[in-house]
Amino acid sequence: MRLILILMVVVLISPIIYAFLPKQLFSSIDPAEWRPRQIEIDLKDHPKAPLIQYGYDLITKTPELIGPLAEEKMQFAGNHLTCKSCHLKAGTKPGAGSFVGVSNRFPQFRGRENKIGTLEERIQGCMERSMNGTALPEGGLEIQGMIAYMKWLSEDVPDALVDRYKGYSKVELPEIKADTVLGKKIFMANCIECHKEDGQGEKNVAGTLYAYPPLWGPDSFNHGAGMNRVITAAEFIKGNMPYEKATIDEPYLSDEEAYHVAAYINSFPRPLKSNPEADFPNKKLKPVSTPYGPWTDRFSAEQHKYGPFQPIMEYYQKEYGIKKTK
Numbered sequence: 474m475r476l477i478l479i480l481m482v483v484v485l486i487s488p489i490i491y492a493f494l495p496k497q498l499f500s501s502i503d504p505a506e507w508r509p510r511q512i513e514i515d516l517k518d519h520p521k522a523p524l525i526q527y528g529y530d531l532i533t534k535t536p537e538l539i540g541p542l543a544e545e546k547m548q549f550a551g552n553h554l555t556c557k558s559c560h561l562k563a564g565t566k567p568g569a570g571s572f573v574g575v576s577n578r579f580p581q582f583r584g585r586e587n588k589i590g591t592l593e594e595r596i597q598g599c600m601e602r603s604m605n606g607t608a609l610p611e612g613g614l615e616i617q618g619m620i621a622y623m624k625w626l627s628e629d630v631p632d633a634l635v636d637r638y639k640g641y642s643k644v645e646l647p648e649i650k651a652d653t654v655l656g657k658k659i660f661m662a663n664c665i666e667c668h669k670e671d672g673q674g675e676k677n678v679a680g681t682l683y684a685y686p687p688l689w690g691p692d693s694f695n696h697g698a699g700m701n702r703v704i705t706a707a708e709f710i711k712g713n714m715p716y717e718k719a720t721i722d723e724p725y726l727s728d729e730e731a732y733h734v735a736a737y738i739n740s741f742p743r744p745l746k747s748n749p750e751a752d753f754p755n756k757k758l759k760p761v762s763t764p765y766g767p768w769t770d771r772f773s774a775e776q777h778k779y780g781p782f783q784p785i786m787e788y789y790q791k792e793y794g795i796k797k798t799k
């Protein structure tokens with residue numbers, strides 16, 4: 474008797490439950506059809522909508538909310554870049570350090586700190602380096618908002634697309650030192666329309682945020698940033714620049730061109746990160762293209778900056794059995 478009653482209740486309420494569950498649970502998603510969530514279309518009346526929206530705003534209007542254009546006690550970012558200057562389309566473009574799926578990958582081991590790091594700590598890493606600023610208040614509303622947005626983007630990624638949305642395009646590294654003279658030619662032909670000959674880009678009409686961000690100089694990312702490594706910059710450029718022309722599926726520059734132009738933009742002065750010696754407590758885990766010492770090898774500072782990187786990678790493989798790709 475009791476069993477029948479329970480069954481009846483289940484039958485009665487199941488359509489209600491169904492209506493409230495995400496549709497993806499019932500339809501198998503075709504990876505070719507899938508696209509990342511978009512704030513304007515997909516957020517609607519999500520229970521965490523205000524927090525997720527705040528995270529999105531922080532990522533797209535960083536200088537106004539937590540940077541040089543914010544009220545003084547909210548100034549944490551030190552330059553006028555936004556997170557989306559590099560995490561393109563607010564972290565939804567594949568091949569541009571996308572945030573789609575990112576919250577499923579943390580906590581993870583981080584060589585730069587030689588410990589298991591959280592997503593919060595990873596964001597603080599970009600605040601102190603890419604944004605040339607200081608860490609946000611630990612566990613504060615800003616961190617919570619950014620993480621809520623990243624989690625929201627990461628909730629419904631089909632398994633088949635996880636790798637596509639992770640990191641950057643792969644670059645077949647030329648086995649020669651990157652050539653900044655060649656890099657300059659490639660820059661003049663493909664980049665100055667937006668980033669300008671002096672690499673300083675251009676602000677929007679209101680003069681607040683950048684329409685085209687600077688690639689070096691005082692308002693750029695600092696020398697401790699991932700983008701200041703030639704290999705990482707080449708991977709980013711290959712899949713994304715020139716903007717609106719290059720994609721992960723159809724790069725515009727060749728691997729070699731991306732390599733040389735990455736070296737060119739990183740050959741200029743930029744802000745210096747304080748205490749860079751403390752990075753990578755286990756120096757053997759330092760990426761070969763980290764352009765600042767100390768290192769645990771005898772390769773020159775010049776070679777760590779401009780390559781060729783294969784001999785350094787081979788050294789770590791042979792000496793320590795460590796396989797490095799960057």
Ligand code: HEC
Pocket residue numbers: 532535554555556557558559560570571575578595596599600603604619639640694698699700705
């Ligand atoms: C100048 C470019 C740049 C800017 C601006 C920038 N980042 Fe990053 N970010 C990177 C690069 C490059 C990496 C990957 C570094 C590496 O591979 O070591 C990264 C990695 C990350 C990751 C980890 C991604 C993953 O897949 O593991 C997160 C999260 C992140 N950034 C958040 C942010 C946030 C939030 C902001 C703004 C406060 C920001 N970033 C600003 C360049 C940038």
Ligand code: HEC
Pocket residue numbers: 554555557558559561562659660663664665666667668684685686687688700706710714715716717726734735738
């Ligand atoms: C049509 C305009 C355009 C062209 C051409 C272009 N970019 Fe960009 N670039 C952008 C925009 C716009 C962003 C930032 C995207 C955003 O904020 O949404 C960007 C971001 C970047 C970034 C990361 C942010 C930063 O400030 O460091 C790098 C690096 C970069 N571009 C390098 C290049 C290189 C190298 C070339 C030439 C091969 C190039 N770009 C060509 C428009 C362009």
